[in-house]
Amino acid sequence: MYEKLEECPSCRYPKLVNQLILQDSLISGESFALVGCANCHLRFLNPRPTDITRFLAPQLIDRLPSGKRMSLITRLLTRKIVKQQLSLVHHYNPQKLLNIASGVNSFRRLLTKSRDVIQVQPITSEISLPGIPKSLKFEMITCWEGFGHAKELKDSIKQLRKKLVKDGKLLIHLANPTSPVADHFGQAWAAYDAPRSMYFASPSSAEMLFTKTKFNIVERIPCPAYNLLYVLVSTFQSQGSIDILQALRLSRKTNNQSRDTDNYCSYIYVLEK
Helix, strand or coil, X not given: CEECCCCCCCCCCCCEEXXXXXXXXXXXXXXXXXXXXXXXXXXXXXXXXXXXXXXXXXXXXXXXXXXXXXXXXXXXXXXXXXXXHHHHHHHHCCCEEEEECCCCCCHHHHCCCCCXXXXXXXCCCCCCCCCCCCCCCEEEEEECCCHHHCCCHHHHHHHHHHCEEEEEEXXXXXXXXXXXXXXXXXXXXXXXXXXXXXXXXXXXXXXXXXXXXXXXXXXXXXXXXXXXXXXXXXXHHHHCXXXXXXXXHHHHHHHHHHHHHCCCCEEEEEEEX
């Protein structure tokens, strides 16, 4: 079953513009239309599945080829990405933290044991908080990879806001569909991952969404380490093989373009209740 939206789920503007046709190359082979709001420029699947569980693999699918060199590169990238996440947590120093994870996540096990950390794994198209009492609130909620899976966008953000104490922080990582690396790959850009990811926000559309859901935007932090990861996965998915030197050159080129235009491949948004 599919449902079609008649207006933008963020600003409710009725004019939607066709952007791309995305193919699910991992599971179903089905194609999905990506549209953009003519007002706030949020991009989203439309129509979209009412339930994405049939598009989820029973086990993690490796989106990169095997080999010692590739394994080393992905290990170094993961370490760099998680290091940035941890430094943000340590900077704000919450004692009670909720981490909403998706897939393989090495973030929680690297947190200091002095913190009270709860982790949930969303496996459907809605962010759910199973087993967490309604009265329990957190000083920080982190959502590094799974936010694009939430079907009801504003409702999910509001739900997370309710779980924060006053002045609590929500940290969300979002890929940027207007970045140079996204423009280079187009419909083959790995971050699209339709239909498991349904929403894609540029910095301006993300900030409009967060403002509408009554969050204060504390800072927007670039994540350039993701650029090479997107290049590697996008190249392998579209071509079936990777020339590592060529991928490194492309990553450097698009990262330099991102730096020059202040338009990075992805950002961490630090939001305050």
